[in-house]
Amino acid sequence: MGIHLTEVENAAVVLKLLGDKTRLMIVKLLENNTCCVCEFVEIFQASQPSVSQHLRKLKDAGIVTEERRGQWNFYSLNRDYDYYSLVEQILKQLPNQDHKFKELEENGTRISCC
Amino acid sequence: MGIHLTEVENAAVVLKLLGDKTRLMIVKLLENNTCCVCEFVEIFQASQPSVSQHLRKLKDAGIVTEERRGQWNFYSLNRDYDYYSLVEQILKQLPNQDHKFKELEENGTRISCC
DNA sequence: TCAATATATAATAATATGCTTATATAAAAC
DNA sequence: GTTTTATATAAGCATATTATTATATATTGA
Numbered sequence: 001m002g003i004h005l006t007e008v009e010n011a012a013v014v015l016k017l018l019g020d021k022t023r024l025m026i027v028k029l030l031e032n033n034t035c036c037v038c039e040f041v042e043i044f045q046a047s048q049p050s051v052s053q054h055l056r057k058l059k060d061a062g063i064v065t066e067e068r069r070g071q072w073n074f075y076s077l078n079r080d081y082d083y084y085s086l087v088e089q090i091l092k093q094l095p096n097q098d099h100k101f102k103e104l105e106e107n108g109t110r111i112s113c114c
Numbered sequence: 115m116g117i118h119l120t121e122v123e124n125a126a127v128v129l130k131l132l133g134d135k136t137r138l139m140i141v142k143l144l145e146n147n148t149c150c151v152c153e154f155v156e157i158f159q160a161s162q163p164s165v166s167q168h169l170r171k172l173k174d175a176g177i178v179t180e181e182r183r184g185q186w187n188f189y190s191l192n193r194d195y196d197y198y199s200l201v202e203q204i205l206k207q208l209p210n211q212d213h214k215f216k217e218l219e220e221n222g223t224r225i226s227c228c
Numbered sequence: 229t230c231a232a233t234a235t236a237t238a239a240t241a242a243t244a245t246g247c248t249t250a251t252a253t254a255a256a257a258c
Numbered sequence: 259g260t261t262t263t264a265t266a267t268a269a270g271c272a273t274a275t276t277a278t279t280a281t282a283t284a285t286t287g288a
Binding site: 004007008009014015016017019020021023024025028037044061065083089090092093094095097100 | 121122123125127128129130131132133134135137139142146172197200203204206207208209211219
């Protein structure tokens with residue numbers, strides 16, 4: 001988080017990052033899961049670069065962490081993040097989205113990596 | 115809130131609105147106070163139209179309410195707002211900012227209306 | 229009625245954002 | 259080693275956002 005910013009300003013940065021439907025859904029899905037890029041591409045029916053760019057913003061901010069496993073990059077919620085409690089409280093207000101993963105499986109579109 | 119939007123999408127709209135340091139501070143200050151525009155102009159050292167435009171966005175979304183009293187427009191947090199619990203939880207994560215009002219009084223810059 | 233005060237609104241310009249397309253990288257499979 | 263798969267990055271463009279400047283409105287008080 002930038003130097004010289006107040007707590008409120010830092011929080012505003014976090015909220016702005018979560019103030020995008022794709023990123024907010026990514027973070028909500030990561031609440032209970034570790035996912036690789038391909039799953040998000042399927043779930044959002046979005047382009048790979050678009051998803052990748054959203055993930056990079058979240059990673060650069062420290063909200064999520066990235067872990068390379070072979071060909072795949074797995075993303076997780078960073079529970080050591082300075083503003084994790086803010087993120088946590090926001091996620092608690094949102095309905096569970098884990099059915100998205102089941103839909104992928106049912107459609108047979110769940111990529112084998114994940 | 116727009117039609118056809120999911121709960122997560124609606125929440126993203128709220129977070130985007132609060133993802134601006136000026137608007138987030140406005141809403142935090144309104145947590146315990148009812149304020150008119152001139153106070154915000156003083157506190158933020160911002161232009162009157164800038165503050166007015168931020169307040170309009172918050173009002174249009176339903177996050178705050180506006181009440182005309184004579185020449186002045188007083189703004190309050192809308193506790194009947196659909197996503198008030200989300201707003202409330204976010205504000206709980208932020209440090210109290212009521213000292214801002216005391217600073218105005220001490221500087222003698224607190225406008226008489228408020 | 230006229231001037232002052234408080235505020236809203238409109239127009240504009242600068243900047244930021246998010247997507248697409250194209251390309252680069254890196255690991256795995258053959 | 260060449261191809262395939264998964265992903266990242268870069269460039270470009272369209273749109274959105276925010277501040278400024280100028281102006282309009284509405285209330286108050288002389």
